[in-house]
Amino acid sequence: MQEDEFASARRTYLKEENWMAEQKVSRSGFDITTLSKDEIERLAKGLNEEEYRILLDHGTEPPFCGTLLDNKKDGTYACRLCGLPLFASKHKFDSGTGWPSFYTPFDKDHLTEIEDISYGMRRIEIRCARCGSHQGHVFPDGPAPTGLRYCLNSASLEFFDENGDIPQKAQKKTGLDPSSFK
Numbered sequence: 001m002q003e004d005e006f007a008s009a010r011r012t013y014l015k016e017e018n019w020m021a022e023q024k025v026s027r028s029g030f031d032i033t034t035l036s037k038d039e040i041e042r043l044a045k046g047l048n049e050e051e052y053r054i055l056l057d058h059g060t061e062p063p064f065c066g067t068l069l070d071n072k073k074d075g076t077y078a079c080r081l082c083g084l085p086l087f088a089s090k091h092k093f094d095s096g097t098g099w100p101s102f103y104t105p106f107d108k109d110h111l112t113e114i115e116d117i118s119y120g121m122r123r124i125e126i127r128c129a130r131c132g133s134h135q136g137h138v139f140p141d142g143p144a145p146t147g148l149r150y151c152l153n154s155a156s157l158e159f160f161d162e163n164g165d166i167p168q169k170a171q172k173k174t175g176l177d178p179s180s181f182k
């Protein structure tokens with residue numbers, strides 16, 4: 001191998017190593033590497049106005065209006081923007097608040113918690129750990145066993161039946177098939 005060929009092969013190798021080091025995988029085996037701004041913008045093209053307002057502009061939908069509030073089917077609630085599973089039907093409960101509520105997430109690694117002091121209240125905002133989209137808030141007044149209430153917007157979630165596949169919408173820079181993502 002020529003000297004410069006070797007150097008270029010090594011550079012490529014190191015780049016890949018680097019990428020591997022940056023890749024984050026959740027406890028349940030999903031890729032939770034932070035998406036790039038470009039990728040988020042590409043995914044956001046598939047949203048309607050209300051979804052965009054909630055997911056990217058941190059909006060809240062009015063209570064008792066969301067389509068998933070009374071959904072009692074067995075399955076998984078995934079991030080509407082990137083498809084990361086965020087909640088499971090077995091953890092859903094009727095909180096009486098008018099928003100879909102869960103007492104624990106699908107996988108703690110799939111949510112980022114951020115202190116939110118807007119509107120003169122101190123609340124913990126929850127965001128999708130992969131794409132950073134706004135999901136709702138978590139409050140310390142939920143039922144056993146966690147005592148937590150994850151209060152969600154229907155518009156930020158997409159429901160998938162128990163046996164349905166959950167498409168992982170984000171694409172990798174390496175050109176890997178997004179279905180190999182899980």
Ligand SMILES: [Zn+2]
Pocket residue numbers: 079080081082083084128129130131132133
């Ligand atoms: Zn997401």
